[in-house]
Amino acid sequence: xxxxxxxxxxxxxxxxxxxxxxxxxxxxxxxxxxxxxxxxxxxxxxxxxxxxxxxxxxxxxxxxxxxxxxxxxxxxxxxxxxxxxxxxxxxxxxxxxxxxxxxxxxxxxxxxxxxxxxxxxxxxxxxxxxxxxxxxxxxxxxxxxxxxxxxxxxxxxxxxxxxxxxxxxxxxxxxxxxxxxxxxxxxxxxxxxxxxxxxxxxxxxxxxxxxxxxxxxxxxxxxxxxxxxxxxxxxxxxxxxxxxxxxxxxxxxxxxxxxxxxxxxxxxxxxxxxxxxxxxxxxxxxxxxxxxxxxxxxxxxxxxxxxxxxxxxxxxxxxxxxxxxxxxxxxxxxxxxxxxxxxxxxxxxxxxxxxxxx
Amino acid sequence: xxxxxxxxxxxxxxxxxxxxxxxxxxxxxxxxxxxxxxxxxxxxxxxxxxxxxxxxxxxxxxxxxxxxxxxxxxxxxxxxxxxxxxxxxxxxxxxxxxxxxxxxxxxxxxxxxxxxxxxxxxxxxxxxxxxxxxxxxxxxxxxxxxxxxxxxxxxxxxxxxxxxxxxxxxxxxxxxxxxxxxxxxxxxxxxxxxxxxxxxxxxxxxxxxxxxxxxxxxxxxxxxxxxxxxxxxxxxxxxxxxxxxxxxxxxxxxxxxxxxxxxxxxxxxxxxxxxxxxxxxxxxxxxxxxxxxxxxxxxxxxxxxxxxxxxxxxxxxxxxxxxxxxxxxxxxxxxxxxxxxxxxxxxxxxxxxxxxxx
Numbered sequence: 236x237x238x239x240x241x242x243x244x245x246x247x248x249x250x251x252x253x254x255x256x257x258x259x260x261x262x263x264x265x266x267x268x269x270x271x272x273x274x275x276x277x278x279x280x281x282x283x284x285x286x287x288x289x290x291x292x293x294x295x296x297x298x299x300x301x302x303x304x305x306x307x308x309x310x311x312x313x314x315x316x317x318x319x320x321x322x323x324x325x326x327x328x329x330x331x332x333x334x335x336x337x338x339x340x341x342x343x344x345x346x347x348x349x350x351x352x353x354x355x356x357x358x359x360x361x362x363x364x365x366x367x368x369x370x371x372x373x374x375x376x377x378x379x380x381x382x383x384x385x386x387x388x389x390x391x392x393x394x395x396x397x398x399x400x401x402x403x404x405x406x407x408x409x410x411x412x413x414x415x416x417x418x419x420x421x422x423x424x425x426x427x428x429x430x431x432x433x434x435x436x437x438x439x440x441x442x443x444x445x446x447x448x449x450x451x452x453x454x455x456x457x458x459x460x461x462x463x464x465x466x467x468x469x470x471x472x473x474x475x476x477x478x479x480x481x482x483x484x485x486x487x488x489x490x491x492x493x494x495x496x497x498x499x500x501x502x503x504x505x506x507x508x509x510x511x512x513x514x515x516x517x518x519x520x521x522x523x524x525x526x527x528x529x530x531x532x533x534x535x536x537x538x539x540x541x542x543x544x545x546x547x548x549x550x551x552x553x554x555x556x557x558x559x560x561x562x563x564x565x566x567x568x569x570x571x572x573x574x575x576x577x578x579x580x581x582x583x584x585x586x587x588x589x590x591x592x593x
Numbered sequence: 594x595x596x597x598x599x600x601x602x603x604x605x606x607x608x609x610x611x612x613x614x615x616x617x618x619x620x621x622x623x624x625x626x627x628x629x630x631x632x633x634x635x636x637x638x639x640x641x642x643x644x645x646x647x648x649x650x651x652x653x654x655x656x657x658x659x660x661x662x663x664x665x666x667x668x669x670x671x672x673x674x675x676x677x678x679x680x681x682x683x684x685x686x687x688x689x690x691x692x693x694x695x696x697x698x699x700x701x702x703x704x705x706x707x708x709x710x711x712x713x714x715x716x717x718x719x720x721x722x723x724x725x726x727x728x729x730x731x732x733x734x735x736x737x738x739x740x741x742x743x744x745x746x747x748x749x750x751x752x753x754x755x756x757x758x759x760x761x762x763x764x765x766x767x768x769x770x771x772x773x774x775x776x777x778x779x780x781x782x783x784x785x786x787x788x789x790x791x792x793x794x795x796x797x798x799x800x801x802x803x804x805x806x807x808x809x810x811x812x813x814x815x816x817x818x819x820x821x822x823x824x825x826x827x828x829x830x831x832x833x834x835x836x837x838x839x840x841x842x843x844x845x846x847x848x849x850x851x852x853x854x855x856x857x858x859x860x861x862x863x864x865x866x867x868x869x870x871x872x873x874x875x876x877x878x879x880x881x882x883x884x885x886x887x888x889x890x891x892x893x894x895x896x897x898x899x900x901x902x903x904x905x906x907x908x909x910x911x912x913x914x915x916x917x918x919x920x921x922x923x924x925x926x927x928x929x930x931x932x933x934x935x936x937x938x939x940x941x942x943x944x945x946x947x948x949x950x951x
Contacts, residue, residue, distance in 0.1 A: 251908070530922075531947075533938050536931070548923040548950050550609070550938045553931035557912070559924070564888075565906045566919055568926060573894070573911035580891050580908045589889075592906050 236364055237339050238283040239328040241429075242271050242290040242298060242346035243315055247581040248509040248574070251565035252543060255593050260346035261297050264507060265517060266527050271298065271346040275305050277353050278342070281360055285309045285463070287332065288346070289324045292316055311465060316473045321429075322487040323449060323479045326442050327472070330453045333435040335461060340364055341438065343431040343484075349516045351503025363432040363498040366400040372441060373400065373432040374489060376425025376497035377504045382415035385508060387427040387485075390418075391497045400496035406485065425497055427485065428504060438488070445488045452479055510558045511574035513541050524551070539571065565592055594722055595697050596641040597686040599787075600629055600648040600656060600704035601673055605939035606867040606932070609923035610901060613951050618704035619655050622865060623875060624885050629656065629704040633663050635711050636700070639718060643667045643821070645690065646704070647682045650674055669823060674831045679787075680845040681807060681837045684800050685830070688811045691793040693819060698722055699796065701789040701842075707874045709861025721790040721856040724758040730799060731758065731790040732847060734783025734855035735862045740773035743866060745785040745843075748776075749855045758854035764843065783855055785843065786862060796846070803846045810837055868916045869932035871899050882909070897929065923950055 246259045253259045260271045268276070275286060286308050290298045295314040302310055313331070315324060325343055332339045342360055350356045359375065367373045376389050387409055391401035406427065410418060418424035443450040452475050459467040489495055505516050519525045522539070526532035529544035537551035545561040556571040569577060584592045604617045611617045618629040626634070633644060644666055648656045653672040660668055671689070673682060683701055690697045700718055708714045717733065725731045734747050745767055749759035764785065768776060776782035801808040810833050817825040847853055863874050877883045880897070884890035887902035895909035903919040914929040927935060942950045 251906075533941055535934055535937055542924075544924070547920075548609075548942075548947070550923070550925045550927070550935075552925070552934050552938065553928035554915070554926055557926060559926055561919070561924055562905075565908070566887075566900075566902070566917070566924075567908045567910070568912055568915060568917055569908070570911035576893055576910050577908075579893055580910070583891055584906075589906070 236281060236283050237332050237336070237341050238278045238281070238286045239325065239341055239343045240271070240274055240286065240288045240346045241321060241324055241343065242288050243294070243318055243324060244347060245318070246347070247578040250577050250581050251562045251567050251592065252560055256293055256297060258294065259507070261294060261301060264513070269301055270349070270507070272301055274344055274346050274348070275302060277350060277356060278344070279307055280357050283308055283342070284336070285311060287311045287313060287328050289313050289315065289328055291318060309463065311463060313465065313472070316476050318481070319476065319479045320481040321484040322446060322482040323476070325438065325484050326446070326449050326453050329435050329438050329442070330456055331465065331468070333439055334458050335463060337435065339435045340367055341433060341435055345429050345506070347507065348428070349505045349507045351516070355502040359498060359500045359502060360432065362399050366398065366496060366498060367432040367434060367437070370434060370437045371400065372437060372489065372492055372495045373498055374495060375428045375430040375500045377428050378499055378501040379419050379424065379426055382412055382419045383426065384409060384412055384415050386506070388418050388424045389427050389497055391423050391425065399498055401499065403495040403497055406490045425499060428500070431484070441488050441492050445491050446482065449479060509574040510541060510543070510560065510569065510577065511571050594639060594641050595690050595694070595699050596636045596639070596644045597683065597699055597701045598629070598632055598644065598646045598704045599679060599682055599701065600646050600652070601676055601682060602705060603676065604705070605936040608935050608939050609920045609925050609950065610918055614651055614655060616652065617865070619652060619659060622871070627659055628865070630659055632702060632704050632706070633660060635708060635714060636702070637665055638715050641666055641700070642694070643669060645669045645671060645686050647671050647673065647686055649676060667821065669821060671823065671830070674834050676839070677834060677837045678839040679842040680804060680840040681834070683796065683842050684804070684807050684811050687793050687796050687800070688814055689823065689826070691797055692816050693821060695794065697793045698725055699791060699793055703787050703864070705865065706786070707863045707865045709874070713860040717856060717858045717860060718790065720757050724756065724854060724856060725790040725792060725795070728792060728795045729758065730795060730847065730850055730853045731856055732853060733786045733788040733858045735786050736857055736859040737777050737782065737784055740770055740777045741784065742767055742770055742773050744864070746776050746782045747785050747855055749781050749783065757856055759857065761853040761855055764848045783857060786858070789842070799846050799850050803849050804840065807837060867932040868899065868918065868927065868935065869929050
């Protein structure tokens, strides 16, 4: 199995901690290791043949720095010169892996997701890899634990006897609460996790069908030899990438492919989409408060609040549902239900040309 | 006229900006000059003969450092070895000034009050000094502008013809809202400002009557000569001070003295008693937000909030009536109506022995 980690995101919803050069996946969201490092560590028990990180040129140096310590497994870093969403990134990874190992199976993972139960993750990934061996595209479907309106869903048909894989009936956009409750009740709806397993042959066949321009553009890549020296690819990627159309793998392939199966997963997953998701993944104290990277939290009649600190003693008095993020040059105080609006701050900074804060 | 500035407070209500060694009066509450420096600058147009700062031994060095630039007027710093409230501090200042200039008039001011209209302050102080020349004790009474329940009041009788001074009928403790509204309506109630003017002879006579032990204890001080070299006083003060009883000048003298007059004052006064008082004295923007010492404030649906920054860009999203105070080692986020509870944080820090944060 090869693992492809999609690490090119430049999310703005974790500002001021996340910046252009240190986006969420390179951040130590939980203190300690970054989300990318945790993602790499999570797959090591699967003994992958190689791990490929697809990042972008701005983050490549920091990505390499963070991954220098993982020498147990060969690790390739491929840098996109411009972001083109997930389909080109996956197609590029498939092209490179396919050249070196045409019989490869690819596990595709976002670099910035949280998974609580890592052993269960490995078990599910192994089951999914077996299901993918037959040539079907597999996506991991998270069993819903609440009527979440922030995720897309996948509706499935019953699995055939003896298989864990459930055929996809349809992909569903983020629902309203009424629909989300119906989905939760129905039992055959899963959160669309953005984690996939397939053989390189299967995804390349499907790319050729659904996204022929993309497949053709990457088909011209010339490899120096069969070693994993990828240096000669760099100028070719820089030449071809800006010409590609940006597209997600969901829209470009998964929603149109004939045979997509879901492997249900229940390993405590979160896409950690904004600051308000952190209390989902970090255990709060009895008052519902979470303090990361503070030199102590003194809470007086304060509850359900998150402090992401900068090493300081922090005191909260008479506040609820706050997000407080302190960094060396910027400070954010935000109501928990407004976490999506953090990106508006980033937009304002962009408008004002305050690049130092981006 | 001599000016005595009471600068020995160790208030905890401006934590984390105020600390044991830099209490409120030594802080740059408004950015720029400290409150003590502003107090000194405010009296310079009165051309005082000397200015005496009564502080404590812990703050004496920083007090001296902050006042080094004021060379227009001779300036004495007297350090109390222990805090004994205002009566001993005033009695000590009166003893020292009285030795050198028995005919002196003393203007007594707290070091940590805000006054918007400094010219009007000087005008009122001059009127008050004239009224004090006859030997009566004068206190400046602030004309109430709102039914404030956080201040003590002074009820007065009408002034005699041709005089601005109104005789005190009684001192009133902090009232409830109903009483505060009555006081505001009545027109002859004033906020007790803690600012006094009297001749040294008058206050020493009253101290001898009302606080004979204090007067006697300080009566033994021996002066080297008639110069203002106060070095020989230091060991004497250190010997006598710990034996003194702590008492406020209000309770010890003013509330019991036979003849106390009020000079009404209306110069935009605040005792700046807690973080929640800052919006009274710093002009807020259209949303009611005040940002001091930030590198810009981005407010998205945020209002009536105060940010006392540490030089950072600060973003507020979806919050109201917050107090945010950022310092190099501690961060406070407090609801505006809980500003009085900041001292509880300091108490917790004391209990936990976290001296670095005190």
